[in-house]
Amino acid sequence: xxxxxxxxxxxxxLDQSKCNGCGLxxxxxxxxxxxLENRLSSITDRDACMECGACARxxxxxxxxxxxxxxxxxxxxxxxxxxxxxxxGDVCGCTLEGISEY
Amino acid sequence: xISKNRDLPLYKNxxxxxxxxxQEQEEEMSYVDSEGFLAGIIETAINQxxxxxxxxxxxxxxxxxxxxxxxxxxxxAVAPGIYAVxxxxxxxxxxVSANYKLSFDSLRKELSGLxxxxxxxxxxGINVWCAAGKGTFGTSEIVRMIEKTSLxxxxxxxxxxxxxxxxxxxxxHRVKAESDFRVTYGPVRAGDLxxxxxxxxxxxxxxxxxxxxxxxxxxLTPVEIVALLKPLAGLxxxxxxxxxxxxxxxxxxxxxxxxxxQTAQILLPFILAALTGAVLAPALLPYIPGRxxxxxxxxxxxxxxxxxxxxAYSSASxxxxxxxxxxxPAIASFLSLNFTGSTTYTSLSGVVKEMGVALPVMIISxxxxxxxxxxxxxx
Numbered sequence: 001x002x003x004x005x006x007x008x009x010x011x012x013x014l015d016q017s018k019c020n021g022c023g024l025x026x027x028x029x030x031x032x033x034x035x036l037e038n039r040l041s042s043i044t045d046r047d048a049c050m051e052c053g054a055c056a057r058x059x060x061x062x063x064x065x066x067x068x069x070x071x072x073x074x075x076x077x078x079x080x081x082x083x084x085x086x087x088x089g090d091v092c093g094c095t096l097e098g099i100s101e102y
Numbered sequence: 103x104i105s106k107n108r109d110l111p112l113y114k115n116x117x118x119x120x121x122x123x124x125q126e127q128e129e130e131m132s133y134v135d136s137e138g139f140l141a142g143i144i145e146t147a148i149n150q151x152x153x154x155x156x157x158x159x160x161x162x163x164x165x166x167x168x169x170x171x172x173x174x175x176x177x178x179a180v181a182p183g184i185y186a187v188x189x190x191x192x193x194x195x196x197x198v199s200a201n202y203k204l205s206f207d208s209l210r211k212e213l214s215g216l217x218x219x220x221x222x223x224x225x226x227g228i229n230v231w232c233a234a235g236k237g238t239f240g241t242s243e244i245v246r247m248i249e250k251t252s253l254x255x256x257x258x259x260x261x262x263x264x265x266x267x268x269x270x271x272x273x274x275h276r277v278k279a280e281s282d283f284r285v286t287y288g289p290v291r292a293g294d295l296x297x298x299x300x301x302x303x304x305x306x307x308x309x310x311x312x313x314x315x316x317x318x319x320x321x322l323t324p325v326e327i328v329a330l331l332k333p334l335a336g337l338x339x340x341x342x343x344x345x346x347x348x349x350x351x352x353x354x355x356x357x358x359x360x361x362x363x364q365t366a367q368i369l370l371p372f373i374l375a376a377l378t379g380a381v382l383a384p385a386l387l388p389y390i391p392g393r394x395x396x397x398x399x400x401x402x403x404x405x406x407x408x409x410x411x412x413x414a415y416s417s418a419s420x421x422x423x424x425x426x427x428x429x430x431p432a433i434a435s436f437l438s439l440n441f442t443g444s445t446t447y448t449s450l451s452g453v454v455k456e457m458g459v460a461l462p463v464m465i466i467s468x469x470x471x472x473x474x475x476x477x478x479x480x481x
Contacts, residue, residue: 003314003445006393006452027287027305028269030312031447051449052235054269068270069450070235072443073395076453 002048010049011067016040018063025055025064133181134203138162139210144186148252153186156214162207169204171324178203179227184251188217192258195299197288198244198268200225200233212292216299219257223247234271241273245280254282263288263303266310312446319384322444326380326437337372341365341475348479368422368475371410375430378402379437384444395448396460399438403431421478429471432464 012033021039026032031048034041034055041063053068139162141155169178179201187210196219199209206222223243225233233239244262248254264272266287274285289298289309298305342365349356383390383399390398407430411423439460442448 003388003447004393005448006455009451009455010449011451024274027310028266030266030290030310032307032311048447049449050447051451052270054234054266057271057273058269058275060275067450068235070232070443071445071448071450071453073439073453073457074443076450076457 004047005050005071007047010046010051011065012043012046012049012051012055013065014041014043015063015065016042018061020061020063022060024058024060028054028058030054133179133201134165136181139180139207144189146186146256147192148184148256151184151186151219151256153188154210154220156187156210156212156216158207158211162203166204166207170321171328180206180222182222182224182247184253184256185220185222186218187213187220188215190217190219192256194218194257195303196221196253196257196262197295198223198262198264200228200230200239200268202227202229202233205229209292209295212295216296221247221251221253221262230265231267231270234268237271239268240271241276241280244272244277248281248283260284261286265292266290266305267312314387314446316385318446319387319444320381322441323381323384326440326444327377330376330380330437334369334373334376338365338369341368344476344479351480371407371415371426371430372433374406374410375403375433376437378406378430379434380441383434383438384441387441387445394456394460395442395445396435396439396456396464399441400431400435400460402438403434406430406434419478419481421474421481425471425474425478427471428467428474432468432471435460436464436468 014034019040021036021041023036023041025034025041026036030052031045031050033043033045033049035044036042049066050071051066051069053066056064056066056068136152138159139154140152142153143150144153165178180203182201194217197209198221199206201222201224209220221244223239224247225238225243228236228238230239244264248262254260260283262277262283263286267290269287272285274287277283277285286303287305288303289295289305290312291309294305294309298309342361345361345364345368346356349361379399379402383395383402386402387395387398390401392398392401404427407427410430411418411426415423415426439457442453
């Protein structure tokens with residue numbers, strides 16, 4: 001079952017003219033946002049994007065743009081209040097820690 | 103159990119961190135004593151390498167439990183470096199992992215019967231996903247650890263297998279350019295690694311997607327509960343003092359037992375509100391209608407408030423009832439919104455958007471609820 005978050009909010013952009021068809025964005029995306037069509041990457045499920053930034057970081061030709069960030073209200077709040085050092089493994093549960101990652 | 107492990111190398115980290123106190127980070131970290139998970143030493147081309155066990159001991163499980171409840175969580179780290187699993191050779195694959203003990207344990211327990219190397223990089227005791235977001239599980243740290251450990255002398259291939267969830271911090275093409283090692287992104291879950299190796303180091307689509315099961319959601323709630331204890335204790339004290347003040351102002355005889363009973367009665371709905379937002383909303387997440395997490399929490403909170411007001415608290419004053427109807431949904435909504443940090447699917451843009459709407463509503467609703475609560479003592 002796929003969770004759905006808010007519609008039409010993410011910053012993800014793809015410039016197909018720069019795509020070399022390597023397919024690494026499909027590989028690193030944990031949300032299956034991309035598919036390969038005619039040997040070019042294509043955004044087929046934009047609203048599923050969680051803006052982790054893996055695709056853009058691993059796109060050698062720089063065809064993908066996304067403002068990466070953690071979708072964590074607590075981190076956003078602390079940032080707005082100017083409080084540093086109060087997130088990630090400190091007090092919050094932190095994304096995906098429950099999954100056996102390595 | 104936690105000790106400074108001097109015989110294993112310590113590495114300073116210069117990676118950019120988004121939200122940590124860099125002053126603190128500069129201090130030398132202490133690591134979990136490696137005795138508990140070592141299974142001997144093997145001789146290699148680059149010197150002795152520690153071999154690790156692939157089964158978890160009771161101490162490992164207790165350590166995980168404590169970390170889940172926030173005890174000693176920030177120092178639950180293993181020393182960065184190279185570790186061996188089974189009987190690895192220079193041809194054996196190299197996995198890359200974070201040095202958070204919980205990540206390290208969840209990796210090694212899936213590796214029984216396999217022969218490979220693990221390159222543990224210094225993520226300051228943070229798990230792969232969070233460290234990748236901060237950049238500590240990143241290109242420069244991997245490249246530096248490859249050099250520090252002389253990995254190119256230990257193995258005669260040039261391949262690294264990274265957890266897919268490390269990808270937000272790592273540029274595969276830059277690792278290749280800077281170290282000559284080619285990055286392959288492995289499955290999201292360590293449990294899929296044996297199947298991944300069987301299929302010729304190819305991750306099937308189902309190995310590539312995150313899941314977010316009931317167990318995944320609930321395992322993250324203890325830390326949230328611990329974080330609630332302090333505010334709830336503060337609220338209990340405030341209600342106790344208000345209750346006492348009301349008695350004294352009213353000129354009644356002060357009876358401590360009565361004040362304590364009243365405090366408990368008034369406090370209970372707030373405790374339930376906190377549990378609703380921090381535990382029930384995460385547990386029921388996919389079944390609550392709507393998309394915004396603040397909304398999901400608000401619905402459950404409102405449901406709780408209405409149930410309380412028409413049942414157990416039907417004879418309470420209208421001000422106290424009003425306070426519950428205003429404050430409980432706000433509390434549940436806020437805590438549910440906080441759970442965005444634990445989900446596997448919320449985006450920063452989405453969180454910012456829902457906070458823009460939800461926070462003002464919560465603040466107004468909770469403030470009015472607080473005023474109603476205070477006034478209810480004196481009318």
